[in-house]
Amino acid sequence: MPIAPGSTLGILGGGQLGRMTALAARTLGYKVHALDPDPDCPARSVLDRCIVASFDDVAQAAELASQCDVVTLEIEKVATDGLVAAARFAPVRPSADVLAMVQDRGVQKGWLSRNGFPVGPFREVATSEQLLEATRAMGGACFVKSCVGGYDGRGQLRLSGDARLDDGGGAGGTGGLEREAASLFASLGGQRCVVEQALDLEAELSVLVARSPSGKLAVYPPALNHHVDQILDWSLLPGPLSAAVTGQAVQIALDLAVGLRVEGLLVVELFLLKDGRLLINELAPRPHNSYHASEVACATSQFEQAVRAVCDLPLGSVEIVRPAAILNLLGDVWLDGAPPPFEAALEIPGVRLHLYGKRVARPGRKMGHLSATGRTPEEALVAAKLAMARLSAQAGLPLPGR
Ligand SMILES: Nc1ncnc2c1ncn2[C@@H]1O[C@H](COP(=O)(O)OP(=O)(O)OP(=O)(O)O)[C@@H](O)[C@H]1O
Ligand SMILES: [Mg+2]
Structure with missing residues (x-):
């Protein structure tokens, strides 16, 4: 039975992914509760109720579920025992079993290789x-x-x-x-x-697939991702990739979502090697930084799709309406803690600003992102980089384009 708009969604975690999921849920008419250890977590200002508790607080995970019609998560470090306790009160999607497999790199890699999925x-x-x-x-x-x-x-x-x-x-x-x-x-x-x-990478990509409890599937085109110092720097949607690589990546993601019987979202991070092989890096059963561009590129954003999937509503269209790029805004761009001149970035046509409401800017901390649309993903990236250059110039940082 679908969990209809007007019901209450619970989210374990109130970080930026929880915040953007909550905003999408509100647009659809849901009430939203979340649990997070930080009383100032990014989601707080858009929630109907925020439970301040640690991610391994089993009793409070159950308390969250007791007031919700369905519970999901936005971070893997919540205790699986909390999910089990929550499931006594409301459906928990993804399940504790899926979380247990994903949240430990050793268990995850072992599972992937035992089940015949390609890993390095x-x-x-x-x-x-x-x-x-x-x-x-x-x-x-x-x-x-x-x-x-x-x-x-x-x-x-x-x-x-x-x-x-x-x-x-x-x-x-x-x-x-x-x-x-x-x-x-x-x-x-x-x-x-x-x-x-350490693999010889030609490119990094990711694939987002949504699977509802009744088994419906929706898979997005792969995103092309660029990392700097092991942190996502920019991402393009759709990723300009060959039809063969796209087809193979999408098939891997579908096989995983079906094999794991995931309820909600599953993101598969993949490495394309210089020798042409496609290997799985890791999995995330939740919205993902590399699909933030879906908010401006797709008929249905990843956040709305997460809500539709966990509530067993019809899944939304994954059609690309206009190619887009995102560039992460790290705390490094805040000069001595002061925000950069956002208005200078917003002058550029097609550029939008997404801030997560974090009070303290620290180097390497994800504070928000810039998105841009264009006729092609590459054109969108040029616009986003231009906007970023205006922000980073103030902080005395090297221009993007690394
Ligand atoms: N075996 C590898 N060979 C080559 N590059 C790698 C390898 N493992 C990781 N990297 C690089 O480091 C990045 C981060 O690695 P990984 O995804 O394992 O870390 P993470 O901390 O989970 O990151 P995130 O939370 O951003 O997904 C990868 O996207 C890739 O750029
Ligand atoms: Mg990763």
Whole structure:
């Protein structure tokens, strides 16, 4: 049975994804409650009720659900026990099972490879000795990522081929290497990690698929994503990709959504390698930064689609109405905490500003994004970069175009 407009949607997490989901839900006529540890979380000002509690507060997750008709999430670090407790009061979409698979990198990568999905070489490690052995086995540059808790490149380290722990030089013999591995392991919190071979990337893309509880599917065209320092910098929708790559990426996303029986959204981050192979980087069962352009490019934004999917309404059209680009606004653009001259950016035709209502700007923190539309995605990116140049000039930052 659809959960009709007028009902109440609960969101575990009140960050920017929760805020934009709440806004879309309100447009559709829903009331929105959310749970977040931060009393000033971005969603707060657009909620009917905000429960301030930690993401592992099982009792408060149940309390949220007790006042809602359906519960979803916007962040993976909520406790699966909280989802189980919430499910006693209202349907929880995605389910605790899907979250448990996705929220741990080691479990996720293991599941993907066991189920025949394409992933790059990786090893899960639980001690610094295993870490040392794994970096040796990778035989070159690699990424070491903690299994839980990382995002935007946090909780991970990139080891260059030269500095890798099996190079035998500079670290003072085997004892030195062991110490190096131990300190690396400790710097990631001394917890289970995944060691991945650093892949030779041609491009990065993502695919968003929505699946409703009654099994309806809607898949968006892939987005092309550009990262700087492991953080998403810009994204184009539709991604200018070959028909073959597009077809393959869409098929992977559909197979995953059906295989996992996801209820809500599933985003698949993919690597296109220089040798033409397409490998899965990671999954997210929620709205995603790389589909923010869907708000201006598509007939149905990812946020409205999330609401439609979890409420079992008909899914919206994924048609591209006009190509678009987004550029993330990080705290770096706030000079000494002062906001940049947004009016200068908004003068550029087709450019829009999306701010998340975060009070404190810190380097690397996602504060908002710029979006732009154009006749082509590339043209939209030029407009967004022009707008960004006007903002970053004030902060004395290098011009975009990296
Ligand atoms: N094995 C790899 N080979 C090459 N590049 C990689 C690899 N792993 C990660 N990267 C680079 O680092 C970026 C971030 O990695 P990943 O998606 O694992 O981290 P994250 O912290 O979950 O990021 P986000 O929260 O933005 O998705 C990737 O998009 C890619 O640019
Ligand atoms: Mg990622």
